[in-house]
Amino acid sequence: MTIGQVAKESGFTASAIRYYEQVGLLPRPARAGGRRHYDRSILERLAILERAKSCGFSLAETRQLFHGFREGTPPSERWQTLARRKIAELEELERKIAATKELLQRPCACKDLAECGRRIRSRSRRAAAAPL
Amino acid sequence: MTIGQVAKESGFTASAIRYYEQVGLLPRPARAGGRRHYDRSILERLAILERAKSCGFSLAETRQLFHGFREGTPPSERWQTLARRKIAELEELERKIAATKELLQRPCACKDLAECGRRIRSRSRRAAAAPL
DNA sequence: ATCCGACTTAAAGTCAACTTGAAGTCAAGT
DNA sequence: ACTTGACTTCAAGTTGACTTTAAGTCGGAT
Numbered sequence: 293m294t295i296g297q298v299a300k301e302s303g304f305t306a307s308a309i310r311y312y313e314q315v316g317l318l319p320r321p322a323r324a325g326g327r328r329h330y331d332r333s334i335l336e337r338l339a340i341l342e343r344a345k346s347c348g349f350s351l352a353e354t355r356q357l358f359h360g361f362r363e364g365t366p367p368s369e370r371w372q373t374l375a376r377r378k379i380a381e382l383e384e385l386e387r388k389i390a391a392t393k394e395l396l397q398r399p400c401a402c403k404d405l406a407e408c409g410r411r412i413r414s415r416s417r418r419a420a421a422a423p424l
Numbered sequence: 425m426t427i428g429q430v431a432k433e434s435g436f437t438a439s440a441i442r443y444y445e446q447v448g449l450l451p452r453p454a455r456a457g458g459r460r461h462y463d464r465s466i467l468e469r470l471a472i473l474e475r476a477k478s479c480g481f482s483l484a485e486t487r488q489l490f491h492g493f494r495e496g497t498p499p500s501e502r503w504q505t506l507a508r509r510k511i512a513e514l515e516e517l518e519r520k521i522a523a524t525k526e527l528l529q530r531p532c533a534c535k536d537l538a539e540c541g542r543r544i545r546s547r548s549r550r551a552a553a554a555p556l
Numbered sequence: 557a558t559c560c561g562a563c564t565t566a567a568a569g570t571c572a573a574c575t576t577g578a579a580g581t582c583a584a585g586t
Numbered sequence: 587a588c589t590t591g592a593c594t595t596c597a598a599g600t601t602g603a604c605t606t607t608a609a610g611t612c613g614g615a616t
Contacts, residue, residue, distance in 0.1 A: 296592060306593085311574060325582060327593055336541025343544050348524050348556045351573070358537070367540050368532045375528040382521050382528075389514050389521075392480050396507040396514075400500045405490070408499050409468025412475050424480045428562060438563085443604060457612060459563055483603070 293330045302338040309338075317341060317355060348378055388424050425462045434470040441470070449473060449487060480510055520556050 299306040312318045318337060321328045344354040353374060361370050402408045431438040444450045450469060453460045476486040485506060493502050534540045 294592075305575080307575060308573085310594095315573090325593095327582075333538065333541075336538055336545055339541045339545040339548065340537060342548075343527075343540075345555050346524070347527050367534045367537050370537075371532045371540075379525055379528050382525055386518065386521055389518055392478070393511055393514055395475075395479050396511050400503045402499045405472060405499050405502075406465065406468055408475075408503075409465075409471045413468055413471040416471065416474075423477050426562075437605080439605060440603085442564095447603090457563095459612075 293332065293334070295328050295330070298330050298334055298338070302335055303342070304338055312341065312351075315351060315355075317351060317358070347375070348382065349374065353378070385424070392424060425464065425466070427460050427462070430462050430466055430470070434467055435474070436470060444473065444483075447483060447487075449483060449490070479507070480514065481506065485510070517556070520554065524556060 293301075295306045295309055298304075298309060302309075304312075309318065313320060318334070318341075321330045321334070323329065340357070341354060344357060349357070357370055357374060361373075400408060402411060425433075427438045427441055430436075431441060434441075436444075441450065445452060450466070450473075453462045453466070455461065472489070473486060476489060481489070489502055489506060493505075532540060534543060
């Protein structure tokens with residue numbers, strides 16, 4: 293298959309596919325007259341990339357999935373290791389979101405923004421500032 | 425106060441303060457011999473920026489807080505309008521996180537990554553791919 | 557007079573994950 | 587032979603919120 297066909301079947305753009313190859317997430321395919329020529333197993337590989345992406349894994353983390361374990365480590369263990377970390381991250385994010393929502397729900401009764409500033413400043417116990 | 429003193433008292437770096445000025449989030453202060461000279465009300469303004477930041481507002485949204493409403497609109501209304509939007513965004517994000525966590529909790533029993541790819545591909549009903 | 561630290565500007569760099577553009581190549585169809 | 591469309595490479599652009607760097611200026615203390 294050409295890169296265009298792979299793109300159409302996988303849903304990734306051709307340039308994204310080239311990019312993944314460039315950063316080491318896809319093996320270099322055979323070439324026919326300069327052009328990349330893939331066999332259909334590339335679609336499985338790309339399906340994994342898509343899954344990893346929808347799991348919130350960065351490309352660096354996704355690289356781990358392929359190259360970050362001792363040869364022969366079963367995929368169940370690979371996924372589990374990465375998943376545990378990511379779930380912990382997501383739970384941290386959920387906590388931050390909850391805190392942010394509470395902040396957002398606080399009503400304001402100031403007469404102008406300058407008063408907002410004064411109130412916020414007088415209440416600030418130097419801790420609540422972490423962004424998402 | 426000089427920008428350095430404002431930086432120390434506010435917790436923002438001097439260059440961040442200059443940047444906020446540059447993008448229109450802070451008024452241009454008086455100058456004394458080229459240098460910026462602030463009065464203490466800048467600290468209230470920066471406290472609002474800090475609060476907006478910890479509410480997850482982008483600088484563009486924060487600009488709205490100051491300049492996005494009819495003159496005279498009370499801060500309560502300003503905050504409420506922006507807060508409602510942001511809360512909706514955060515709830516959408518929470519849904520995505522929940523979906524991602526479910527995906528991450530799915531156990532894998534494949535014997536190798538190629539099998540993972542085949543399984544993912546055969547199950548894929550072209551919908552579950554949205555990243556965070 | 558000279559030195560230091562704090563300040564000034566404009567421009568460039570950072571991060572991720574790609575996309576876009578420019579300029580060129582290839583194979584197939586007319 | 588010529589056109590077309592899909593491909594190639596490499597470099598640069600995109601987004602947001604800053605930071606960093608370079609080169610220069612200022613005021614106060616020695």
